[in-house]
Amino acid sequence: MDYHHEIQPPLRTIMTPGPVEADPRVLRAMSTPVVGQFDPAFTNIMNETMELLRRIFQTENEWAFPVDGTSRSGIEAVLASAIHPGDSVLVPIYGRFGYLLTEIAERYGAEIHTLEKEWGTVFSPEEIIEEMDRVQPDIVAMVHGETSTGCIQPLKEIGHACRARGIYIVVDAVATIGGVPVKTDEWCLDAVIGGTQKCFSVPSGMAPLTYNERLGRRFQARKKVERGIATEADKQPEAPMIRSNYFDLSQLQDYWGPRRLNHHTEATSMVYALHEGARLIVNEGLEARFARHRYHEEALTAGLKAMGLSLFVEGESKLPVVTCINVPEDIDADEVRKILLGQFGIEIASSFGPLHGKIWRIGSMGYSCRKENVLAVLGALESVLLYAGAPVNPGTSQQAALSFYMQKEDTKAAAEV
Numbered sequence: 001m002d003y004h005h006e007i008q009p010p011l012r013t014i015m016t017p018g019p020v021e022a023d024p025r026v027l028r029a030m031s032t033p034v035v036g037q038f039d040p041a042f043t044n045i046m047n048e049t050m051e052l053l054r055r056i057f058q059t060e061n062e063w064a065f066p067v068d069g070t071s072r073s074g075i076e077a078v079l080a081s082a083i084h085p086g087d088s089v090l091v092p093i094y095g096r097f098g099y100l101l102t103e104i105a106e107r108y109g110a111e112i113h114t115l116e117k118e119w120g121t122v123f124s125p126e127e128i129i130e131e132m133d134r135v136q137p138d139i140v141a142m143v144h145g146e147t148s149t150g151c152i153q154p155l156k157e158i159g160h161a162c163r164a165r166g167i168y169i170v171v172d173a174v175a176t177i178g179g180v181p182v183k184t185d186e187w188c189l190d191a192v193i194g195g196t197q198k199c200f201s202v203p204s205g206m207a208p209l210t211y212n213e214r215l216g217r218r219f220q221a222r223k224k225v226e227r228g229i230a231t232e233a234d235k236q237p238e239a240p241m242i243r244s245n246y247f248d249l250s251q252l253q254d255y256w257g258p259r260r261l262n263h264h265t266e267a268t269s270m271v272y273a274l275h276e277g278a279r280l281i282v283n284e285g286l287e288a289r290f291a292r293h294r295y296h297e298e299a300l301t302a303g304l305k306a307m308g309l310s311l312f313v314e315g316e317s318k319l320p321v322v323t324c325i326n327v328p329e330d331i332d333a334d335e336v337r338k339i340l341l342g343q344f345g346i347e348i349a350s351s352f353g354p355l356h357g358k359i360w361r362i363g364s365m366g367y368s369c370r371k372e373n374v375l376a377v378l379g380a381l382e383s384v385l386l387y388a389g390a391p392v393n394p395g396t397s398q399q400a401a402l403s404f405y406m407q408k409e410d411t412k413a414a415a416e417v
């Protein structure tokens, strides 16, 4: 093997539910110079990042910052800091990532209660509230956008019900943040965790999160500053100390806050990337960004249906940024994906567990959510399916999406005259 040449990854069209194409402006920000982690030039960028994240999480919370690691590191940080061994945690599950919440909570000593829903459906608020009243958990942990099934769970009533009962609610908004409304304060969510590699169009490797004062007090009661850097003022924890050092949010907030407690060495270039990704979201405008995701979803689904394909989830519970398609009978789902990637340079995703081979998942997220990508994936998928002998309507998918775009653009142009 020859190690003497630079890596040359191919340029792909990525239409999966993550990672998606990184915005070129994010990649440019990542290539700017590394500065020291306590250099004011850097701490200013940290402060700005926190302010941008507050806007995107739609919160007045003091604490909104990233944990270094992939999205699950943010989930783990919140659960590790919140769960006292023996706490009862209710996890409503409607896909793979609900199970991930149980995996993590269990490792931190929680007593887990699950409520399961068939994959491809979501819960009514009443179902969860009834279970909450029966189990009386300390914490409810659940997923907002389930990328494994392409479903979105409404959270407003559940959040309010938790608040009224003094239960904490922790939400995985990894797939939705920056693409679909996530109203942390209005929905009474105590902690929300996002992801970078999806609607932010930032490479994977950071987990932006936010939590409120109510949950923050719980973290503070368990705070134990590392011996080598603790001062006289740092007390011993009142409650059982947080079991993880890396994921201890009580120390991490002191690193992101005015104390600048020396915890880990910050991932400088990833903070630049997150700052730029967040800045692009705020500059686009949250409402405009959500509308853009809806717009391209409409074009994509029009094209898929014109081709004769059926969607795994439709209607209110469909996640706007992930479209799941039923694989036609006798078609090898993985072979189709392989040809799409090998011949067209386009990546779409399979799913997990019981849905593997049964559905394809197309993500339309962040920078990948563009007209040329939607038209490209439709045309390529139609060609590959025809080649594989699937009963699709030739020449229809791109035409349907193209007509959608042309009509919308004509209407917009007419309105501007």
Ligand SMILES: Cc1ncc(COP(=O)(O)O)c(C=O)c1O
Pocket: 017, 018, 070, 071, 072, 073, 097, 100, 143, 145, 146, 147, 148, 172, 174, 175, 195, 204
């Ligand atoms: C809804 C959801 N939660 C959590 C995760 C885990 O994220 P990561 O792979 O970045 O740790 C994913 C990843 O795809 C996801 O889609």
